[in-house]
Amino acid sequence: MSKHVPGPIGYIVKRYPRYSETFIVNEILAHEAAGTAIEIFALRSVEESHFQDILGQVKAPVTRIRDKYTGPDTIWAMIARVRDTLPGAWDALARLDGLNGQDIVQAIDIALHCHARGIVHLHAHFGTVSTSVARGAAALAGIGYSFTAHAKDIYCDYAENQYLDLKLRDATAVVTVSDYNVGYLQDRFGADAGRVTRIYNGLDLDRFAHQPPSPNATGILAVGRLVEKKGFHILIEALRLMAAAGRAAPCTIVGSGEEAENLSRQIAAAGLQDSVTLAGPLPQGAVFDAMRSAAVLACPCVVGGDGNRDGLPTVLLEAMALGLPCVATDVTGIPELVRHDETGLIAVEGDPEALADALTRLLNDAELRQRFSDAGRERIAADFDVAVNAARLRDVFTAATASSLRGVA
Missing domain, CATH: 3.40.50.2000 (Glycogen Phosphorylase B;)
Structure with a gap:
């Protein structure tokens, strides 16, 4: 039986919902069935017209994070707000290498939501933009983050550096969906990938x-x-x-x-x-x-x-x-x-x-x-039973949260 997660978990995804990402919906439903509060943050607009039949069962609120900003005054106002609201955020901003301007502004937005809603941990799916923003938001909010790496985010030759090495280094926990992926990440990134855990996606x-x-x-x-x-x-x-x-x-x-x-x-x-x-x-x-x-x-x-x-x-x-x-x-x-x-x-x-x-x-x-x-x-x-595998993931969240609270994340 998984340990109790001591507060809401924020899930960060690029788009929500997305038809091809049934595994995320399955995972969230399993968490909710176990009594874990989830909040979903979506970074980009929905692009599809077909969705999973089970989508309506998800109770988690969805916050759609603004991805376009008009003028520097709006952005500076957000920076000033996070500086005044979150202790240590100014120093954290100085340490956030590997993020672009849009990532940072969205991270600020989510960090403020985390502070207001008592979110204790962030989890992202895919090691690309969602994890970039999770990494920034967690640093600003003074909490930990984890992410699940899947396939494209591991193997694709992106035109722009995704800084997967920094994400592996800074995450309080990293999950991936196959033993093959674990071996590849450890071979490629060495010690930074030493904490990667394999948890299969699952079904109800x-x-x-x-x-x-x-x-x-x-x-x-x-x-x-x-x-x-x-x-x-x-x-x-x-x-x-x-x-x-x-x-x-x-x-x-x-x-x-x-x-x-x-x-x-x-x-x-x-x-x-x-x-x-x-x-x-x-x-x-x-x-x-x-x-x-x-x-x-x-x-x-x-x-x-x-x-x-x-x-x-x-x-x-x-x-x-x-x-x-x-x-x-x-x-x-x-x-x-x-x-x-x-x-x-x-x-x-x-x-x-x-x-x-x-x-x-x-x-x-x-x-x-x-x-x-x-x-x-x-x-x-x-x-591949989602109830079992989601419980393992909650154990990861609980351990990561405990580590963050001790100030060693």
């Missing part, structure tokens, strides 16, 4: 009734943003190879994104218009319905040209919890979840022939699909 298993796939199911399902790292261009080539080999299969790709037009052209060039559907974004409930009727989920992740890659896609957790067997690739931490020939099949990243072989093998073997369905659900229950 009560929402995911296990249902083995129908022996007669024939469809392939893929879900995700239509961007390079999702590897849907590799999937379409695999489907072309399967059709050429006499094993055509219907496939639905759910999602939207910058690669939609390219994927549509690729489908047409391959002559797959009658069997491959780009369905666009769908509500979460409709995605789960599609999972219950499909034969296999394809998750053909690749490393993008800029280094961007997935960590542990939530869609894999959801599919395996529901009982849909999965074919995925050997990118980052995915093999920690989809264990080859145990809980699913792993194909070599970027290899359409290997992906086609794995999909064909599963489509041709109803008994194997049943075995992976059962084993996949057991794997999710063992290590």
Whole structure:
């Protein structure tokens, strides 16, 4: 059982809500179910029209932090207010290297909210702008901060320095979502990453009734943003190879994104218009319905040209919890979840022939699909229960808060 967190926790995210970040909503709901007060700070405006079905269950208030300021007088007034309100803030400002002007002003805003609302700790998701602002706000407010590093924030080659080294150094605690990430961060950053803890993202298993796939199911399902790292261009080539080999299969790709037009052209060039559907974004409930009727989920992740890659896609957790067997690739931490020939099949990243072989093998073997369905659900229950994993995260918050109160953070 997790220790009691001695006050509200402020969650800092770039945008809230965001359809692809179901794991954040799951985590907040688990904290609230355990009695922990959460306040959400969003740094940028909402850009999407589809959201998670469970969003309405979140009780935490959302404060949308202004990200555009008119004239120096407004900014100076905020600096003067934080100087007069928060002891030590002026000295903290002098120590905040690695932040740009917008980060600092938003950090001031959040620090003042923390002081007014009695927030005892800040937690950010992704080690980019949200953690930049969390680092600044925590220093100004005299509290600690932690962050969860995922994938893009670790591996992407950003044009501007994200100062991940400073964030790792100054955080009272750091979490990441796979053992693979832990090893990478420790290899890259050495002692500054020595405190990184692996806590998997999780699901509320009560929402995911296990249902083995129908022996007669024939469809392939893929879900995700239509961007390079999702590897849907590799999937379409695999489907072309399967059709050429006499094993055509219907496939639905759910999602939207910058690669939609390219994927549509690729489908047409391959002559797959009658069997491959780009369905666009769908509500979460409709995605789960599609999972219950499909034969296999394809998750053909690749490393993008800029280094961007997935960590542990939530869609894999959801599919395996529901009982849909999965074919995925050997990118980052995915093999920690989809264990080859145990809980699913792993194909070599970027290899359409290997992906086609794995999909064909599963489509041709109803008994194997049943075995992976059962084993996949057991794997999710063992290590990806959000109630258990959120409790571990609250233990991190409690320890970090105690450390800050002792003045050693």
